[in-house]
Amino acid sequence: MQLYTHPQSRGQTLMPLLQELQIQDQIEIIQVSWEDLQQPEYRAMNPLGKVPLLVDGPVFISETPAIFAYLADHFFExxxxxxxxDPQRGAYFKWLFFCHGPLTEWIDLSNFQISQAQLEQHKRGLGMGLPEDLMAFLKQGLQQANPYLLGERMSAADLYLAYWLAYAIALKAIPYLEEFRPYLQWTAQRPSLSQVIWFQQLDQH
Ligand SMILES: N[C@@H](CCC(=O)N[C@@H](CS)C(=O)NCC(=O)O)C(=O)O
Structure with a gap:
């Protein structure tokens, strides 16, 4: 398998997963430049012209949570x-897709200085609803985590959610609420996440 990525992209969220799956030597990591993404050869693999992209023989998988789910299933052992x-597969997918949808939607929107009034006006069409709804979703989920989202065993969804949360807190897109601390402090102890700069900066918030 080949993983096309860029060091300043959300492809970085996959690095702890590769480490936890112990497959770093089984995936060829191809660092591309932003210019490479404009090339017809790359666009033929991913017409969006985005990274990350996982290639497994004839299969081209874009969309980060699809790569998370694909690799976690492929290396199921x-x-x-x-x-x-397992009925927990439902919650597992819920969290993977929550990160890809509402959470990253808010991280993107929070860069655009959109007013609360504009958000209120468009909330029905926004997958995330209002920021306070997003926070309520996160608070409930993280208060129920014990210590991971699915209980005692960590899943790929924890690696994805914890990464995005630490990143969003570093960007100040979301506050580091008390309700988030036990979960993030726990996940930050994983060697695969403790090396990530966003986790190292958590103490400063
Ligand atoms: N929906 C994609 C989005 C990927 C994405 O937005 N990638 C950005 C970097 S974080 C990118 O490739 N940007 C390069 C460009 O647009 O030229 C996913 O979640 O995997």
Whole structure:
């Protein structure tokens, strides 16, 4: 398999996953430049012209949570994905897609100085609703985490959510609420996450 990525992209969220799955030597990491993404050869693989992109033979997988889910299933023996008949698979996908949808939607929107009045006006069309709804979703989920989202065993969804949370807190896109601290302090102890700069900066918030 080949993973096309860029060091300043959300492809970085996949690095702890590769480490936890112990597959760093099985995936060829191809660092591309932003210019490479404009090339027809790259666009043929991903017409969006975005990274990350995982290539597994004839299969081209863009969209970060799809790569998370694909790799966690492919290397199922490492225990990062619930089994097909495990009811927790529902919560697992909920968190993967929550990060890809509402959470990153808000991180993007928070860069654009959009007023609360504009958000109120468009809230029905926004996948995230209002920022306070997003916070309520996160607070409830993280208060129920014990210590991980699915209980005692960490899943790929924890690696994805914790990364985005630490990043969003560093960007000040979301506050570092008391309700988030036990979960983030716990996940930050994983060697795969403790090396990530956003986790190292958490103490400053
Ligand atoms: N929906 C994609 C979005 C990927 C994405 O936005 N990638 C950005 C970097 S974080 C990118 O490739 N930007 C390069 C460009 O637009 O030229 C995913 O979540 O994987």
């Amino acid at each position: 490492q225990g990062l994905a619930p089994a097909l008949d």
